[in-house]
Amino acid sequence: MTHRQVVQALAGMLLAMFSAFLSATIVSNALPTIITDLHGSQNQYTWLVTATLLASTASTPIWGKLADLFSKKLLVQIGIVVYIGGSVLAGFSQSVETLIAWRALQGLGLGALQSLVIIVIAAVVSPRERGRYTGPMAAVVSVATIAGPLIGGLIVDSPLGWRWCFWVGAPVAVVAMVVVQRTLNLPVIRRKVRIDYLGAALLAAGVCDLLIWVTLAGDEFAWGSGTSWALLGTGVALLALAVLVESRAAEPIVPLYLFRERTTTLAVIASVAVGVAMFGGAIFLGQYFQIARGFSPTAAGLLTLPMIVASTVAATVSGQVITRTGRWKGFLVGGGALLTAGFGLLGTIDHATDMVLVEVYLGVLGLGIGMIMQNLVLAVQNTVRASDLGAASSAVTFFRSLGGTVGVSVLGAILATRVAELTTSGVADAGIGVVDDVGIGALNQLPPVLVEIVRGAYGDGSARIFLVAAGLSVITLLTTLCIREIPLRTLSGIEQQRAELAPALSSLSDAVHAQSVTSEQVVVGPAIYGFVTGASGGGIAGAVVTVTGANGEQVARAATQADGGYEFHLATGGTYLLVVASGALQPAAAMVPVAGVPVRHDVALDGGATVSGTVLGGPGGGVTVTLIDARGDVAGAATTDGAGRYLVPGIPEGSYTLTASAPGVPPVATSVLVGAGATTHDVTLADRAELRGTVRAGSTGGPVAEAVVTLAAGDGAVVASGRTDAAGKFGFAGLAAGSYTLAAAGYAPDVQVVRVQPGLDAQVRVVLGGTPSAPQRAGERSGTPVAGA
Template sequence: MLLASLDQTIFSTALPTIVGDLNGVDQMLWVTTAYILASTVMMPVYGKVGDLIGRKPIFIAAISLFLVGSVIGGLAASMPVLIAGRAVQGIGGGGLMILAQAIIADIVPARQRGRYMGILGGVFALSSVAGPLLGGFFTEHVGWRWAFWMNLPLGALAILAAVVFLRLPVRAHSRPQLDVAGTASLAVASASLVLVSVWGGTTYAWGSPQILGLIVLTVAAALAFVVAERRAAEPVMPLRMFRERNFVLTTAAGLIIGVAMFGALAYLPTYLQMVTGASATEAGLLMIPMMAGLLVTSTVSGQVVSRTGRYKAFPVVGTLVVAAALALMASMDPGTPVVVICTYLAVMGIGLGLAMQILVLVVQNTFPSSEVGTATASNNYFRQIGASLGSAVVGTIFSSRLVDLLSGASLGGGSAGGDAANSLTPEAVRQLPEAARTLVVDAYSNALTPVFGYLVPLMLVAAVLLVFVAEKPLATTIDRAEEPVEGLDREPALV
C-alpha cells in the first residue's frame, strides 16, 4: 500500500520541474493520467484472477511490473518515454492497492476489518505528505529521477516480505478462464472515455470527428463489454454485482469522490509552488494538515466501526465535509494566507478519512469471500475512473485556462507567454521581473481555483446517494470454502 500510494503523490511537487526540464508543460496532465488509466484498466483483472488462483503470486508479479515501469521512468529523456514509464508503473500499480485490501478481507472478518482499513487509510495519509516531501527533496537536492529510483529498494523489500511472510488461502481453480473479451472491451471503453475528457474542447473541438468518434467508440466498447460479461464463464466484472443496491450506491459515490479528490489534489502542490512561492519541499510540508486530518479520521472511524458495527454515517458526513473544503478552496487567491490554505487542506483530509475506507468495507461486506477481490476491484475501478476523469478534466481546464491567460503576455526577454509557458518552472517564475511574476501567479490562481467550485455539486450528489445505503450487519466470521493456506497447513495467525 505504501509503495503504490507514494507513487501517486511523489510527483505532485516534482511535476513542475520535470515537465519544465523535458519541455512538456502542455503534456503535464498525462504524467498523472497515464498511471491512473493503466492501473484502472488492470484493477478488475487483478481482482478476478486473485479470486480464482490466490493473490500471492499476482501480488508479487504486480510489484515486479511496477518496478520495471520505475526503471523506464528513471531513464526517461523525453516526455513520451516518461509517460510510457508511468503507464507501465500503472499496469503493476493497479494490483497493489486492490490486492492489499483483498488480502485483508482474506484473513480478517468484516466486523474487525474497519480498524485494518483504517490503518491502510493511515498509510495513504502518510504517503500523501511523505510523497510530496520526498518529491520536493529529490527535485531540489539529488534530481527528480530519484522519485523513480527510490521505488527499487522499497519494491524489493515488499517482494521479500510477500515471499517470506504472506500466508493466504489457496484457491480451487489452478487454471482460470480469463475473460479476454471483457477485459479488452473494458480497456478500450476506459481509454476512449479518458481521451474524450483530455482532448475535448482543447486539442480537438467537441464537435470534431475525433471527439465524436471517441464518444461512439466508448459507447460501442461499453456495450461490447456488457455482451462479453453475459457470455463469459468467469466474467472480470460480473453483472450480477450491480443488482446489489449497496454496491451500486457506494460505487457511484466512490466514482464522484475520485473525480473530486484526484482532480483537486493532483494540482494543489503546483498551485502552492507557483502562487505562494513555496519551494518543492515547502509545498510538501504544506500538505501535512491534510495528511493529519485524513490519518486521524481514518483511524478513529475504523476503530469506531469495529467496536460498534455502525458505519453508514461516516461516508455521508465525510462527503459533505469534502464539499465544504472544495468550496473554501474555490475562494483562494494569491493574497490568501498560507495558514488559511492549510486549514482548508485539513478540512479536506478530515472528510476523505471519514469516507474512503468505509466505502470499501461496505462493498466487501456485501459479497462472499470467494468474490471479495472481484467486488473490491470493481468498486475501486469506478473510483479510479473518477480519478482519471478528475485528473484529466481538471488538468485540461487548468492547462487551457492557463495558456489563454498567458497568451500574448511578455514574460521577460521578449518571450510571449503562450510560447514560454511550456518551459515555466517554479525557479524560472521566481527569476522573472516583478510585473511578469505577478502576471504568472495571477494566471495560475485564476486558472485553477474556480475549478474547485465546479466539484462541489458533485460531492453533494455523492452524499445524497450514500444516504440510501442499507446498513447491513458486519460479518463476524469469514465464510471460506478453501481450507489450504499457502505455505502453511493451518490458518494464518494475525500478527
C-alpha cells in the same frame, strides 16, 4: 499461519504497497520541475499522472483473476518486479513521452499490489479476524497517496534531483521482495476460470478513448469538431460494448449483477468523487502552491500536511467509533458534507488568498476524505452476500481508481483551458502583444512580467477545478444520504455462508427431487461441512478431519476451528470416507455421499472421563478450575458452585495439570491422572494472613508518617513494602504463614522478627530511634480479626 506469521508477511506486502501507491502522487510537486526540465506541456503534465492511474485501474481486475489460477506469492513478486522495472526506467527518461510510457509500467505494478494484497489477506486470515489487518492497509493507502507530494517536494529540493522521485521506491520494493519471499508461504489452489480479457480490453480502450478526448479537446481540436465527436462516439460505443460483454461473460471483470443492490450502486457513484479528491486534489494542489504562490517543492509538500493529518485522524477515529457502536452511515454523510465543503472552500481561492485560510480549507477536505474513503467499502461489504465480498470490494476500488484517473484528466483539461484564457487576457491587458509560448514548460525563460501573469493565471484558474470537484462531491453527499444503514454483521464469512446456504439448500433439494433444476442452475458446488462436538455438546477445536476418496486416496485434511466447525470444498460429487480424531477420544468414521451441493455432517466423539471434586479453603463459588493436557492445550474447564464443587466432563484418559484460581487468591496447580470413568480430585487453596502495625517515634511516642516499611522473607527476598499513613499505620495483606523480617526506615531502623498465622491478629509496635520493642506473638490475640481468619 499464526498471527505473528501473518504480521510478518503483511509487513513485506505493505512495504511494496506503500512504495507503489507513493509512485502515483510523489511526482505531483516534482511535475513543474520535470515538465520545465524536459520541455513538456500542460497536457503532458496531466498524463504523467493519468498514465499510472489508468494502467493500475485497468489491470486491477486482471491481477485478481490470475490469482485464481497461479501462485499468489509468485504474482505478488511479479507485481513488485514490474513496479521496480518501471520505476528505474522512469528515472532515466530523457523525454516526457518516454517518461509517460514508463509511468504506465509503474501503474501495472500498482494494479497488481493493490488487488493482490487484499486477496492474500483474505486467503490467510478468517473473515472474523480480517478487520485487524485492514486498518493498516487503509492507513498505508491514505498516507502514501496524500504524503506523496510532501516526499516528492523534499526530494526535488535536495541534491538528489527529481529523478530520485522514481528511484526512491525501488530499494523499499526490493526489501519487500525479500520479506515476502521469506515470510509468505501459501498453497497453490487452482480452479477453472475464464478470464474476461475482451471485457477488460474494451473497458480500458473505452476509458482511454474518453480520456484522450477530454484532454485534447479545446486545445488540439475544437469541442464541436468532427474529431471531437468521433472520439466521444468511439469511447461511448466501446464502453457500451464492454457492458454487453460483461453481461454475458461467465466471470466478468466487473459483475453487473452487483449493481442490483442499491447500496453497491450508490457506493460506486460516491467513490468516483472520492477518487477525484484523493488524486486530483493532491496533484493540482502541488501545482497551485509552486506555480501560483511561488513556494519550493518542499514547502508545497509541507503545506499539504493539514490534509494528511486530518485524513489520518478522521479515518482512525471513525473506524474506532464504528467498531464500538456499529453505526456507520453518519460518517458517510458527514464525510460527504465535509468533502463538499472542503472543495467548495478551495473553489474560492486565487493567487493572493491568505495561506492560513488555504490550510484550514485543506483540513476540512482531509476530514471528509478520512471519514468516507474506507467506510464506503465497509458499507458494501456489510450488504452483499459472503460469496460476493471480493467482487463487490474490487468494484468499489476499481471505480474509485477510475474516478481518480478520469478526474485528473478532466480537471487538468479544465485547468489548461482556464489558464490559457486568463493568460491571454492578462497578456492583452498588459499590452504586451501576442506571445507564442507562455506555458509552464517555458516558465524559466519568460520575462518577469509574463511570469507574474502566468502565476496569476494558475492561481485564479485553480479555483475552477476545485469548484468542479465540489459539484461532484455534492453527488457523493446525495448518494450517501440515500444509502440505507444496515446493522453491521457479527457473523464470520463462513458463518454467514452457512446461514445463506441453509434456506437455499432446502429449496434446492426440493427442486432436485422434482427434477426441475439443471446443472447450470446449481450455483453451489459439492462440499462437506459440519461441527465436531464432544460428549458435553461443546465444539472440539483442533480435531483432525480427513476426507478420502473411493480408492483410499487422501482428498482433504484440516483441523477444526475454535467452535469445532470444518468445511471442505470438493472437485466432484461422490461418496467419501470422513474420519475424525482428537487426542484420546474415540475416533469416528462415516461414509458421506455428496452430490452437486454442500452436505452437512456433524460428528460427536465418544469416550472421555469426568473429573470432579471440591475446592477447599477458597471463597466457595466462582473458582475457575482448568485442565491442561501435555501439549499445553485446555482440555476442559468449569466454575465451582456455592459449595466449591466442580465437574469437567468429556476428558480423554491421560495426565493433566489441574489449576484452580479465584480473584485475590494465588492459583494452585496440581497433576491429575485421568482414567476411564470418573476421577475425583479435591484442591485446597492456600489460606492467607494480614500484618498490620504502627510506626512511632522513640523520643515522643508519636506516629511517624511516610516511614518506609519493608517486609522480607527468610531468604532475604522482599515480599512487600510501603509507606505509613498520617497516623503512622501500615498493613500487608495476602501473606503466607511463616516468619518475616520487618524493617522500618525514616529514623534509626527498628528490625524485628515477626511471626504471623492465619486466623490470628499479629500486632507489632515499632519504635524508631530507640530500643526495639519485643514482638507480640501471634497467639496474643487482640483487636479485630483480620482477613483470612
